[in-house]
Amino acid sequence: MPMYGDKSCSTPNLTKLSECGLVFKNAFANAPVCAVARATILTGVNSATLGTHNMRSRYPIPPKFKPYPTYFKEAGYYCTNASKTDYNIKMKDASIWDECKRTAHFKNRPSKDTPFLAVFNIELTHESNLFDGKIAKNREKNIIPNIPENSPDSVAVPGYLPNLPEIKSDIAIYYDCIKAMDRRVGEIISDLMKEPKDVVDNTIIFYYSDHGGILPRQKRNLNKDGTQVPLIVYIPEKLKHLNPFGHSGEISERTVDFTDLAPTILNLAGIRIPEQMQGKPFLGQNVDREKSDIFLISSRFDERTYFSRAIMSGNARYIRNFFAFMHPLIVSNYAFGQAGWRAYWRGFSDGSLPDEFAYWWKPQGAHFLYDTASDPDETKNLAYGKSHGKLLKDMKNRLKKAMLESRDLGVIPEFAYDEILKKHSTVYDFARSSECGYEKVFEAAWTASECDKADEKKIRKMVESGNPFIRYWGSVGLLNLKLADVDAELQKLMSDSRDYNRAMAYLIIANNLGRKDEALKGFASLLDFKNASQTQATRRFLISQMALLGVDSKEIARLEAENGDS
Incomplete structure (x- = not known):
């Protein structure tokens, strides 16, 4: 987008908004995917704290974490949402709004004197707009041109992606999608301008996306281009006292x-910020100091189980892949609707990708450290260089502190959530009970993901723990260290009381020992749709x-359908 330095695409409406508003250069989604990020937007609380960190999940959260529209409705605002919800929380999403449908609009409020909070979700830049069928439909409806306005040969490809024709074509088409989105922004602002002058003069506008980019190694990944979002805020002249940055047209660092979003809009409206919100207001009266660190999360995406966490501090970004035995590129089958993703995978599969791009498809250890000032594409991992040992240690400590302070529920395997919820109202509450032993589970997860050979004895001992979650992290540690002498540990895991730990035994057999046929038979033998106690997460x-x-x-599709997955 032009206000962020890319002049390849004209966005006249957003450009005008930025010229009379504030552009936040360093705004980030805590999770690089829509539903998980939206749970945080709605509550002002990181999804790892709530237990909403796994994509496409609907687990309950404690009632004290109210969605921010609740506070606006209590203050007399008419609250509308058009119309995407996808909040990843066990609730009726539409119930938190006065109006939640495609035609929901502030102009439908009871009277012109009724204050309003209106959310418009513009899905023209969603990743599905680069799927073949959606491209065809958008062209048929004249939403985007039949031939991209930017020639695919002229577009810049990020340094972490191969220069493939399909990827260049996707980028060129995406510029057209951004232009279409900008036109819709203009229509919404035009609707506002038709309101009485006192309404226009008292309306604050926020523009942002719910996560970063949609290309490979963007969405779902904790790198900059997966988490950085555009954020533009327009505060009218009458309300300039709520702008602590002074002038309009400012680019804020x-x-x-x-x-921070929910606390900020509550603060702008003069509504008390609930103490359980983790974020800090950055606009309005009594703005808090800038936070020093940003905590980022990435967990299960649809059918793929991952677990990565990251911390940003200044120009440093540290990403920890807790499943170091897996490649660092996070993907779900859904993404392969894009031609660029398919070409990228084919290039790796047939060996035609240059090493620097094939790199992301192979296990690369647990630790990734980047200097985003000198390496904005984050292609140079500094974690294993001796000259950055002190910085790496500091960033590890910062991440550990952030995870513990948020009581990150990702260290409790999702396979156990349904079992937990039979005895506890939420996983959040369980993690604060003595039954969980959270601190010990966390230490097990941290040790297993450190990938330090010196921890081998400790990791083997984890498999004997009386806590099933520590046994689980023991199995992850065996995978991360690629240990082959694991007969004793496999014997224990094979007889584990939890089916998910028995499943981890077969994963070790496949990955560490290379006995894939045996592992396949093992996975198939554990899959039991007649067993009511086997969770959907385990079956998935x-x-x-x-x-x-x-x-x-076809067999996988049949099994997924039987499991209730799409």
Whole structure:
């Protein structure tokens, strides 16, 4: 986008908004995917704290974490949402709004004197707009041109992506999608301008996306281009006292994240900020100091189980891949609707990708450290260089502190959530009970993901723990260290009381020992749709592992349908 330095695409409406508003240069989604990020936007709390960190999940959260529209409705505002919800929380999404549908609009409020909070979700830049069928439909409806306005040969490809024709074509088409989105922004602002002058003069406008980019190694990934979002805020002249940055047209260097959005809009409206919100207001009266660190999360995406966490501090970004035995490129099957993703995978599969791009498809350890000032594309991992040892240690400590302070629920395997919820109202509450033993589970996860050979004895001992979550992290540690002498540990895991730990035994057999046929039979034997105690999350994991081991796609689709997955 032009206000962020890319002049390849004209966005006249957003450019005008930025010229009379504030552009936040360092705004970040705490999670690089829509539903998980939206849970944070809605509550002002990181999804890892709430237990909403896994994509496409609907787990309950404590009632004290109210969605921010609740406070606006209590203050007399008419609250509308048009119309995407996808909040990843067990609730009726539409119920928190006065109006939630495609035609929801501030002009539908009871009277011109009624204050309003209106959210418009513009989905023209969603990743699905680069799927073949959607491209065709958008062209048929004249939303985007039949031939991209930017020639694919002229577009710049990020340094972490191969210069493939399909990727260049996707980028060129995406510029057209951005232009279409900008036109819709103009229509919404035009609707506002038709309101009485006192309404226009008292209306603050926020523009932002719910996560970063949609190309490979962007969406779902914790790198800059997966988490950085555009954020433009227009504050009218009458309300300039709420702008602590002074002039309009400012580009602010202040770092903000999605935990800050709800506190900020409440603060602007003069509504008390609930103490359980983790974020800090960056506009309005009594603005807090800028936060020093940004905590980022990435967990399960649809059918693929991942677990990465990151911390940003200044120009440093540290990403920790807790599943170091897996490649660092986070993907879900859904993304392969894009031609660029398919070409990228084909290039790796047939060996035609240059090493620097094939790199992302292979396990690369647990630790990734980047200097975003000198390396904005984040292609140079500094974690294993001796000259950055002190910085790496500091960033590890910062991440550990952030995870513990937020009581990150990602260290409790999702496979156990349904079992937990039979006895506890929320996983959030369980993690604060003595039954959980959270601190010990966290230390097990941290040790397992450190990938330090000196921890081998400790990791083997984890498999004997009385806590099933520590046993789980023991199995992850065995995978991360690629240990082959694991007969004793496999014997224990095979007889584990939890089916997900038995499943981890077969993952070790496949990854560490290379006995994939045996592992496939093992996964299939554990999959039990007649067993009411087997969770959907466990079945999803078993099915995805069977798919990765080569089971026919039609059979996988049948199993997914039986499991209630799409």
